[in-house]
Amino acid sequence: MTTFSVSTLTAANGDFEVREQPIPETPADGMLVRVEYAGVCATDLHIALGHIPDYDYPSTLGHEVCGIVEEVGPEFGRDVRGVPLKAGDRVAVMPATPCGRCAPCKAGGRFPNCESWDVIGFSNPDERPAGGGWGQYVLCNSRARVFVSEAPAENVVLAEPAATPVEGLMRAGFRFGDSVLVQGTGTVGLLAIAAAALGGASTISAIGGPARRLEIARELGARTTVDIGTLRDPDERRNAVLAGSPNEKGYDLVVECAGVPSTVPEGFGYLARGGCFIELGHFSDVGTVEINPYQHILSRDARMVSSSGYTPDSFGRALGLVEKLGEKARHLITHRLPLERAHDAINALRPANRWQLDGVEVGKVVIDPWLET
Structure with a gap:
């Protein structure tokens, strides 16, 4: 076998074409990974729709990568934790690595900040072969950060999306015994619940839907769940959410994972005095919100943090989190699709399609590049 299959996004609002590419040689300081699963996330949808300014097409997507080491160069060395790498190891691949040489890196x-990120899953195949998880192989160069894991692939593929809430909670100073509210019960929101539960939150509540996701939220640690589709009246919803907080006085941390502008001022309203609002959901420009500086922030002594990335430390912690989820991780994955159905995977994330695919409500969708149609 000298070629491999890869799904290629031809242009913004274009088609996904399955193409054959030569398997690249593994350099002495590189590593070739046979992809098992690559997740599909909202960022992929925004790329497909042309929402990312100056994005370079054509493109190989797939930045949530789990796979088996096929070949490792003698100079690549070890994983981030110092574990020696060998063929046959299962690894989680951290998709973005800094150069280490530019001014922000040296500072x-x-x-995380860099003027020349090396990224997997946002790659032009004409410039970087085997550059994304929506292909059968990913070639990691000397800058790549990978983590060996003995957990099942269904768990390991969730490490990247879990790194976002883990980083957010760390930046907010999350402590054992804190009360936490999560807005949004997509994959990131559900993993935020799992992270808060594993970290020892005293109380966890969630606002989201539909019913299946709220059931998983409770399974992962949410004591109170509020269905946004059922409780549409803002005042009724506020009363229900605050009723789940300690002494009905609000939460130490509110984690916004929905990516809907109205959730921001609403979320500040759920904070206890001295609490922290964590913004994780708005990865694209979907509009502005109106904030009353006194009512929402100063009168509460509130803080706000955000996270558009993560560090190797938080990625490693996130991997530990999803490893500990055990069988529960499989409940988050609803669809495993072949390369030929990449377009279906993207379309399932469009709100207009009501997050349905093959008659089933979408949770986490993963691409299995070896799956036959």
Whole structure:
């Protein structure tokens, strides 16, 4: 076998074409990974719709990558934790790595910043072969950060989406015993619930829907769930949400994972005095919100943090989280699709399609590039 199959997005609002590419040689300081699963997320939808300015098409998507090491160069060395790498190891691939040479990299700091990111899953196949998880192989170069795991692939593929809420909670200073409200019960919201539960939150509530996702939210640790589709009146919803908080006085942390503008001022209204609002959901520009600085922030002594990325530390912690989920991780994955159905995977995330695919409500969708149609 000298070629492999890859799904290629031809242009913004274009088609996904399954093409054959030569399997690249593994350099001495690189590693070739045989992809098992690659997740589908809202960022992929925004790329497909042309919402990312100056994005380079054609493109190989797939930045949530789990796979088996096919070949490792003698100079690649170990994973992030210092584990020696060998063929046959299952790894989670961290998709973005800094160059280490530019001014922001040399300056350091807690938040990841680089003028020349190396990214997997946002790659032009004409410039970077095997550059995304929506293909049968991913080629990792010397800058890649990978993590060996003995957990099932269904767990490991969730490490990347779990890293976002883990990083957000860490930036907010989440502590054992804090009360947490999560707005939105998509994959990131559900993993935020799991992270808060594993970290020892005293109370966890969730606003979201539909019913199946709320059931999983309770399974992962949410004591109170509020169905946004059923409780549409803002005042009634506020009363129901606050009723689940300690002494009905609000939450220490509110984690916004819905990506809907109206959730921001509403979320501030659920904070206890001195609480922190964590913004994770707005990865594209979907509009503005009106904030009353006194009512929403100052009168509550509120803080706000956000996270548009994560560090190797939070990624490693996220992997530990999804490893501990055990069988529960499989409940988050609703669809496993072949490369030929990449367009279906993207369309299922459109609100107009009511998050349905093959008559089933969409949870986490993953691409299995070896699955035959």
